[in-house]
Amino acid sequence: MRVVVAPDKFAGTMTAVEAADAIATGWRRRVPAAEIDEVALSDGGPGFVDVLHAALGGELVAATVPDPYGEPVPATILRVGATAYVESAQAVGLHLTEPADRRPMVASSRGVGELVRAAVQDGARRVVIGAGGSATNDGGAGLLAALGATARGGVLDAGPEGLAGLEAVDVAPARHLTASVDLVLASDVDHQLLGLVGATKAFGPQKGLSEAELLVADGRLQAFAELVDRKVAAAKGAGAAGGIGYALLLLGATRRPGLEVVAEAVDLAGRLAGADLVITGEGAFDFSSRSGKVPYGVAQIAADRLVPCIALAGQVLVGAREMRALGIEAAYSVVERFGEERAFAEPAAALADLAERVARTWGR
Numbered sequence: 001m002r003v004v005v006a007p008d009k010f011a012g013t014m015t016a017v018e019a020a021d022a023i024a025t026g027w028r029r030r031v032p033a034a035e036i037d038e039v040a041l042s043d044g045g046p047g048f049v050d051v052l053h054a055a056l057g058g059e060l061v062a063a064t065v066p067d068p069y070g071e072p073v074p075a076t077i078l079r080v081g082a083t084a085y086v087e088s089a090q091a092v093g094l095h096l097t098e099p100a101d102r103r104p105m106v107a108s109s110r111g112v113g114e115l116v117r118a119a120v121q122d123g124a125r126r127v128v129i130g131a132g133g134s135a136t137n138d139g140g141a142g143l144l145a146a147l148g149a150t151a152r153g154g155v156l157d158a159g160p161e162g163l164a165g166l167e168a169v170d171v172a173p174a175r176h177l178t179a180s181v182d183l184v185l186a187s188d189v190d191h192q193l194l195g196l197v198g199a200t201k202a203f204g205p206q207k208g209l210s211e212a213e214l215l216v217a218d219g220r221l222q223a224f225a226e227l228v229d230r231k232v233a234a235a236k237g238a239g240a241a242g243g244i245g246y247a248l249l250l251l252g253a254t255r256r257p258g259l260e261v262v263a264e265a266v267d268l269a270g271r272l273a274g275a276d277l278v279i280t281g282e283g284a285f286d287f288s289s290r291s292g293k294v295p296y297g298v299a300q301i302a303a304d305r306l307v308p309c310i311a312l313a314g315q316v317l318v319g320a321r322e323m324r325a326l327g328i329e330a331a332y333s334v335v336e337r338f339g340e341e342r343a344f345a346e347p348a349a350a351l352a353d354l355a356e357r358v359a360r361t362w363g364r
Helices: 016-030 048-056 088-092 110-121 141-146 172-178 199-207 211-228 240-250 258-266 268-272 294-304 320-325 334-338 340-345 347-362
Strands: 002-005 035-038 059-066 072-080 083-087 126-131 150-152 168-170 182-187 254-257 277-285 309-316 330-333
Touching: 002 016, 002 268, 016 035, 016 048, 016 277, 016 347, 048 072, 048 083, 048 258, 059 110, 072 088, 072 110, 083 088, 083 110, 088 110, 088 126, 088 240, 110 126, 110 141, 110 172, 110 240, 126 240, 126 258, 141 150, 141 240, 168 211, 182 240, 182 258, 199 211, 199 240, 211 240, 254 258, 258 268, 258 294, 268 294, 277 294, 277 347, 294 309, 309 334, 309 347, 330 334, 330 347, 334 340, 334 347, 340 347
Parallel strands: 002 035, 002 277, 083 126, 126 182, 182 254, 277 309, 309 330
Antiparallel strands: 059 072, 072 083, 150 168
16 A cells, blocks of 8 residues: 655644654554655645755755844755745744734734845845744735835834834835845735735734734734735735735745645655555644645645545544545544543654554555
């Protein structure tokens, strides 16, 4: 039996590499003769650079950049030939700050801009930015400031609070710096920047914005967009990573689904050729998985090659009908099988045990 194991990270407990290893370990206990190909994946959020480095090799270039609140944080730029890969979450990820310490009204995306600047100054001709999992909701203003953009009447790198009173914004210096570079926005969402389906409304609560702050922050981003380019604010992906997508699109970036970028890099389609089964997964498998998430993308690629796809997840929050609409034959939950306490205390061991149980049904 030939099995491709292709999960995303299990947020807060395991990287994609660790999750793939756990699933493969459990599967082999039940089906020792199985040929297993482990393919760690990412949708552009946390783990983007690590997954690509494991697949492509290349050189990791160390950098130190500001976190959302200006404190230094280590990050890496992956160089593969003339292409540089940057991960927004390394600089401004939500995971960098404990929930009680999050201050989304002042959180800045400047650190991501500094990574892009470093990649350009290092000679990259193409920069791919994985945008996801950010603690910021500043419309990418901080990123633009790091690349040279200036403002009158406000501060670009101080979160939504800093955008109060803006009178003018000049992004020409940032466009000049990146003019000779192909920018690619790799994101897991296609939300626009503003409004009911925009970045603030959709993702602000998980970043710590209160109901009152949601209205204020969205208003600040609207005023910012009116000064810069309102049309781009309505583009797909502009709302990615709290508006980092908007800033990159302003600079001429091409938007691509993060999973698509990674799937091409790891040749997922080629590795599925001749497979009997593909196993994907993530921390929480729910209907939002349709919006650029790894399980849905893996299922679509598998369907094109007539390979059945199942999912192992920390939690499964969809029913059978929704699951099949996503292209998943069956989904299994660590929490449902072993309880929440063990799922968080022993995530790898619990996932391996779940994989062993599932192999009783799907292994041969």
